[in-house]
Amino acid sequence: MNKILKTELTKILNIDYPIIQAPMFLVSNTKMAIEAANSGITGCIPALNYRSLNELEASIMEFKAQSNGPIGINLIVNKFNDKKNEQLKVCIKSGVDYIITSLGNPKSTIQACKPRGIKVFCDVTNLEYARKVESLGADAIIAVNNKAGGHLGDLSPEKLIPELVNKCNIPVISAGGVSNGKDMVKMLSLGACGVSIGTPFIATHEADISNDYKQAIVDYTANDIVVTDRISGSKCTIINTPYVKKLNLKANRFERFLFSNKYLKKYFKAFRWFQGTKMFKKSAKNVTYKTVWCAGPSLDGVHSIRHVSEVVSDFLNPIMIEGDN
Ligand SMILES: Cc1cc2nc3c(=O)[nH]c(=O)nc-3n(C[C@H](O)[C@H](O)[C@H](O)COP(=O)(O)O)c2cc1C
Structure with a gap:
């Protein structure tokens, strides 16, 4: 693969192709980020995938020892992540190239990264929030649409992208x-x-998850993806496994009351967040009948478990063909 596609993203990160291997809780790891960099793109790993700050630092160092490409770390910047300030310090100390912020206010992350030349990309789902992160000094917006895996947005890519491009x-x-x-x-x-x-x-040899989870990405289709707010407290996409079919996906009346109550909602959201995290962990790493696997409708394009480099090649196919003409 020798053609290069230049866009603002490839220029900001000095990569060959405008693809970020997105941060995925429990799935993304150093090996994947190294393979991504070797394939001309970049990988981003959630800081939450590490049990300790030392592990986070060791992962960044391992990446840097094995690759000259850029490395990104994803910080959950909401109040449930009580390690976010320490994680940010580790990212700064170990010289990550960029940070993707999600689920909260990125102000302090941007303020700390900007003077040090670390780029900050912020997840947003609408124009209002995009304008906010732009005014805070974000380097780019990640427009999360209604087809995304994980915590999805409400707007289609056809509506969201042009709106943000035209107004930001x-x-x-x-x-x-x-x-x-x-x-x-x-x-x-x-x-x-x-x-x-x-x-x-997710369905790559390099991913750090059970083979069952990878195979599920191959076997299930977009029609099997359902959205629930009962697991992590925010709307999230999961595969409709036999176990999930037995769960009630919508918050019941009592839960809706707790979610909307001024005084109680923060405790209930925190409870759901920790409970959901535990549930996802069990399913992703072990064989269990209580399978709650996070994935989005884009699993439709996955037909086998492959190497990261093969997945990247596939995405680049139309560009390579077009470039040949
Ligand atoms: C299994 C899974 C875990 C995810 N975990 C995170 C995460 O920890 N932090 C984050 O910002 N986004 C997370 N996301 C969202 C992704 O970063 C990205 O926005 C999404 O995967 C894009 O949609 P796609 O799956 O259709 O490519 C996750 C998505 C999936 C599928």
């Missing part, structure tokens, strides 16, 4: 629903300067 002055990266190279070209033609792709990378 920083680059827009699209997240969600890219299951093949054609989808990627479509997001770029809508105005995105790159794509952040998660689900298709």
